[in-house]
Every structure is written in structure tokens, then in C-alpha cells.
Amino acid sequence: MTPEIVILAMIAAFLGLRLYSVLGRRAEHEEEPIQGRFEGRQGQPGAPRVPVQPKAEAKPEGKPAERQPFAQRQREMPLAPPSVERGLAEIANADRRFDAFAFVEGARSAYRLILESFWKADKAELRALCDGDVYDSFSAAIDARLAAGETLDNRLIRIEEAAIITAGVDHGLARITIRFRSDIAAVTRDAEGHVIAGSLDDAIEAVDIWTFSRRVDAVGPDWLLDETDAG
Numbered sequence: 001m002t003p004e005i006v007i008l009a010m011i012a013a014f015l016g017l018r019l020y021s022v023l024g025r026r027a028e029h030e031e032e033p034i035q036g037r038f039e040g041r042q043g044q045p046g047a048p049r050v051p052v053q054p055k056a057e058a059k060p061e062g063k064p065a066e067r068q069p070f071a072q073r074q075r076e077m078p079l080a081p082p083s084v085e086r087g088l089a090e091i092a093n094a095d096r097r098f099d100a101f102a103f104v105e106g107a108r109s110a111y112r113l114i115l116e117s118f119w120k121a122d123k124a125e126l127r128a129l130c131d132g133d134v135y136d137s138f139s140a141a142i143d144a145r146l147a148a149g150e151t152l153d154n155r156l157i158r159i160e161e162a163a164i165i166t167a168g169v170d171h172g173l174a175r176i177t178i179r180f181r182s183d184i185a186a187v188t189r190d191a192e193g194h195v196i197a198g199s200l201d202d203a204i205e206a207v208d209i210w211t212f213s214r215r216v217d218a219v220g221p222d223w224l225l226d227e228t229d230a231g
Contacts, residue, residue: 080164087167091174094216100164103176103223107212108162111180114225118142119152131213131226149191157183157203165209169216176223177211179231207231 080088092098110129117125121142127135145152161181168175184206188197211227 084164084167087169087176088164090169091167091176091216094169094172095174095214097221098174104162104164104178106223107176107178107210108159108180110212110223110225111159111162111178111182111208111210112156115154115156115184119154121146129225131224134225134228137228150196151189151193153187153189153200154198155185155200155203157185160205166211172216173213174216175211175213175226177209177227180206180208180210181231182206182208 088098088100092100114126114129116122117129118138118141123135123139123142126138130138159180159182161179163179164176165179166175166177182205183203185200185203186198187195187200190196207230209229209231210225212223213226214223
């Protein structure tokens with residue numbers, strides 16, 4: 001074998017190894033598993049300052065999560081009757097930003113804030129969180145309390161349950177009703193600060209059924225409390 005043939009054979013072997021190295025790494029790269037693209041929270045509409053739905057977070061890649069079926073976009077929600085699931089799906093189809101899990105989390109915060117605002121007679125906060133009829137009801141109760149020289153010294157100890165019991169869209173208005181079960185320590189004081197009812201040592205169970213609403217075509221993210229009832 002001549003030296004020229006040996007040199008050419010060595011060059012060919014070297015090029016073959018380089019080609020294999022490049023192609024091999026490329027193939028391994030293409031077989032790497034793709035990380036989940038929709039693991040982040042889908043931001044949603046909510047109440048002012050304590051949103052019933054947080055704002056949307058930007059997704060780094062992939063098609064928008066709102067294009068997925070409703071069932072795939074919902075996260076760890078408690079089991080709900082079929083009628084509630086249909087209502088939530090109806091809202092999600094009308095408002096692609098809607099996320100039921102985020103809504104419930106925000107509703108719990110709104111429940112606490114509205115109760116505390118009512119107890120403190122903070123009408124400005126209530127006006128921002130409630131629709132006209134509910135605000136008028138709260139405002140009248142506050143006026144009657146102040147006229148009697150009474151104050152409320154209440155504490156929301158815990159929220160035991162926040163469960164969606166009805167949901168749906170009616171003429172472009174999304175409405176969701178939630179049953180709140182909570183423990184509240186309630187005290188009423190007179191003008192001199194004396195306790196005339198209740199006790200801070202003994203919490204009582206309260207069951208409230210509240211309905212929040214929002215126009216599905218609204219630009220802003222705010223849900224408002226538009227109906228209250230006792231469970």
C-alpha cells in the first residue's frame with residue numbers, strides 16, 4: 001500500500017468520525033423530551049384590589065392555553081355536579097381568560113375583604129367590590145348601626161369551604177354562585193364600647209351564599225358581588 005493511499009484512508013476515517021459526531025448529537029438533541037408548556041397559572045378576571053381572578057401571566061412558548069379544551073385548562077378543582085361543570089365550561093368558552101381555580105381563590109379573598117369592610121363601615125371599599133343593589137343594602141345596614149351608636153368587633157377565623165354551586169352565562173353576563181362556610185367570632189359594642197352581644201372567645205359557624213358577576217366582553221377584569229343570601 002502506497003503512502004498516498006494510507007493518507008487518503010486516514011482522512012476519510014477522520015471525516016467519517018466528525019460526521020457521525022455531528023449527526024449523533026443532533027439526533028440525541030431531537031429526542032430530548034419537551035417540557036410542559038402550560039404549567040403556569042392562567043390569569044383571570046377578578047375583583048378590584050383583591051381580584052377574584054388574577055391577571056394573565058405571559059407564556060414563554062407554545063400555543064396559548066386558552067385554545068385548549070376547558071377540561072384541560074382547569075386545575076385541581078373540587079368535584080362539582082355536571083350542571084356546574086357545564087356552566088363553568090360555558091363561561092370559559094365565552095371568556096378565554098377564565099380559570100375556575102383562580103376564580104375560587106380570588107373569591108375567598110374577596111369574601112374576607114367584603115366582610116371586613118362591612119364590619120369596619122368602609123363604604124368606599126364596598127362600593128368598589130359590590131354592584132349597586134348589594135352596596136345599597138350594606139350601606140343601609142351600616143347607617144342603621146352607626147345611628148344606634150353600635151360598632152362591630154368581628155373576626156373571620158377561617159374559611160372552611162368555598163364551593164361553586166351554580167355557574168353560567170345569561171345574555172353576556174357570567175354569574176357564579178359560591179357557598180362559603182366559615183367560622184366567625186362576632187361582638188357588638190355600644191357607644192361606650194361595652195359588649196352588648198356576642199363573644200370573641202366563641203366562634204360561630206356562618207354559611208353565606210354569594211353570587212359574583214361579570215360581563216364576558218368587559219375590558220376590565222373585575223367581578224362584582226351582585227347577590228347575597230344566607231345558607
